[in-house]
Amino acid sequence: MGRATRVFSVLIVCAALGCRTGRPLLDSSRDNDQAPGTIAGILTAGGEPVVGRRIQAVRVGSDERYSTVTNVTGGFSIGVPPGRYRLEVVLQEGERVVRDPGVIDINESDLDANLEVVIGI
Numbered sequence: 001m002g003r004a005t006r007v008f009s010v011l012i013v014c015a016a017l018g019c020r021t022g023r024p025l026l027d028s029s030r031d032n033d034q035a036p037g038t039i040a041g042i043l044t045a046g047g048e049p050v051v052g053r054r055i056q057a058v059r060v061g062s063d064e065r066y067s068t069v070t071n072v073t074g075g076f077s078i079g080v081p082p083g084r085y086r087l088e089v090v091l092q093e094g095e096r097v098v099r100d101p102g103v104i105d106i107n108e109s110d111l112d113a114n115l116e117v118v119i120g121i
Contacts, residue, residue: 037081050074
């Protein structure tokens with residue numbers, strides 16, 4: 001079998017495996033409230049990033065919670081379905097939230113990436 005025939009055969013197999021009938025992998029129609037959005041930002045204290053801290057997006061009016069842990073730059077990114085959210089940080093003794101973004105509205109495929117949460121003593 002020649003090289004071109006093998007490449008063509010592989011492409012056909014890949015195309016066949018990629019075809020999927022039924023429900024799409026990501027349904028971003030208006031009727032689907034599961035099309036993801038992203039809440040992202042940075043957690044700081046005294047101007048310095050807070051590393052390894054749990055931060056949660058809590059859906060307003062429900063007990064749904066989506067969480068992550070801040071990275072080495074204090075950054076976080078949380079995938080959420082469309083809705084209204086507020087952020088909660090797991091605080092250590094004596095800490096309090098000094099600044100937060102308030103209620104965040106996320107629509108399908110939204111990316112709210114410039115949020116800042118500041119904690120202090």
